Amino acid sequence: MLRLERQPQDSRLMAWCSPLLAIALTLAAGALLFAVLGHKPLESLYEFFLGGVKDIYSVGELGVKVTPILLCAVGLVLCYRANVWNIGAEGQFIAGALCAGMAALAGLDIDTPWYAVVIMLAGMLGGMIWAGIAAWLKTHFACNEILTTIMLNYVAYNLLQYGVHGPLKDPQGFNFPESAMFNDNHLLPVILEGTRLHGGILIAAVAVIAVVLLLRYTHLGFKITVLGRDASAATFAGFGSKQLTWIVLLACGGLAGLAGAGEVDGPIGQLTPYISSGYGYAAIIVVFLGRQQPVGAVLASILLGLTYLGGETSQIKLGLPVSLTELFQGMLLFFLLACDLFIGYRLRWIPRVHPA
């Protein structure tokens, strides 16, 4: 019979092969799904993942999707390394977008493109406040951060609804639940002519590099990793776990807030009831897929960005619901978790022994 056996050492090879295997299995399951729905499996898969990327404009669109996912994911890398289960990037994203929106609306008449900096900083602050609530609840009241951050996601969502239906609604907007359009001058500049790709992706790139350096070369990065691997060792070494919890959550909140600010002060250009397509949740999958490494997160963000484009493409071309995106994301995480088993375990065939 087949038996799972603990390996003496974790397999480093498998740690990096597991995401690839999981992607392959997700593709196979996706092909099956398309076949069941009566579509040609291979053509549909191609259409889903690559059909949306055919010219410079659509590459730009991919970048627009990757930017917020990557910003959230880089922050979550820090949290998950420290074993802080922040599920709240979504709420921190919305809080950031909301604060950025308020700053943008407050300064509509200011006549300098540099006001964008103020808007982005406001967004960062919003995300940090939102994550700070979770940090305070965890360090002061020992509240489980999974539950608090999820609840804060819903609170942020409803705050946004309150804002766009109430005080932030455009007075000249025919009663639509939307804010006024931001000043064009204040929007993040488009960095690739003929696309919607905006400066946010540069901020994301800086964030990736900063986190790589932090984790590789600084004492703080080392402390974060130790806290996550062995909390008692971290306490023994005198690394304040409360302080580290604050640091990783604030960092993540700031980055997620920037992501939200970049969305409203970039491609969207105003506050609407729907500013996130679940980027904060997708970022969680990115962290797992990217092996809790910032560089891995870059590759994984591109893949998750493709699932967002794919959802849109297959809605237009195949007439399938946009929720195909979430479906693929869920399958990906399932397969990944299953494949990750073989990092620590191996399958062995043990012949059945029949007693004589």
Next chain:
Amino acid sequence: MDMDLITNILFAAVRTGTPLLLVAIGELICERAGVLNLGQEGMMLMGAVLGFIAALTTGSIVTGFVVAALAGVLMSLLFGFLALTLSTNQYATGLALAIFGGGLSAFIGQPFVGKPVDGLHAIVIPYLSDIPLIGKALFAQDGMVYLSFILVPALAWMLKNSRPGLIIRAAGESPDSLHALGHRVMMVRYLAVMFGGAMAGLAGGYLSLAYTPMWNEGMTAGRGWIALALVVFAGWQLGRLMLGAYLFGLASILHLVFQGLGFDISPSLLAMMPYVATILVLVVLSRSRDNPALQAPAAIGKPWRPVH
């Protein structure tokens, strides 16, 4: 405030608390057996959508609820295979289940959005339902509410006094001892996970077949997550769970209360209440962590494999 208003508020609090109570009952049993399944939201949504489709196509509400429960069980088996058989991280697996269930239910349910179905009817018990204030809340509800009235004391008794209850608790407190005594820990945990799935499916079905008889993408609105907090709030005790569910029901219908009192507050701000209440409850609980009767099962969330 007049009597009629209070009567109606109590009625609505029980009705609104029922889907929370149903899903939380399942999760409580699951956690008592040592398994933390964060994927309640996904199982509820699958129960809601498949139960709705079944009721719509067969015309039978009962079939709808049976299918809803089965859908929850199937989803929970997916979780069980990964988290129990393959010992994957229970947090991450539950999260995957929540995302996957959200996507799959929206995908399956898209053609059915906005279609009407004849919802579950109330069974009004004569005379008892005329009791002032509480009569309507307790005796003019539908069958699922009555089912939860029966399940809570029955399961509480089972956990405390019966052999299967002891085995479930042992699986959550000390799986090694249970294994040493010759019981099958995996089997116990699988059954608990499946029970949790069935209850989550029923809770989802309650939303799409009784509470608001229609299907809408993401219609559970975080109730699966609130249920997880409820179990913590209840200190893993069924009686307190019931009380908590109705308090949360009350928090969710505050807009009725405020309308009744003549206040005008934005519905979005009031929609925040259950989530804010959940956070406040977690804070208050942190002050009363010393009660030994209200502790989490010792082996909760820890994967367990038999040693040979």
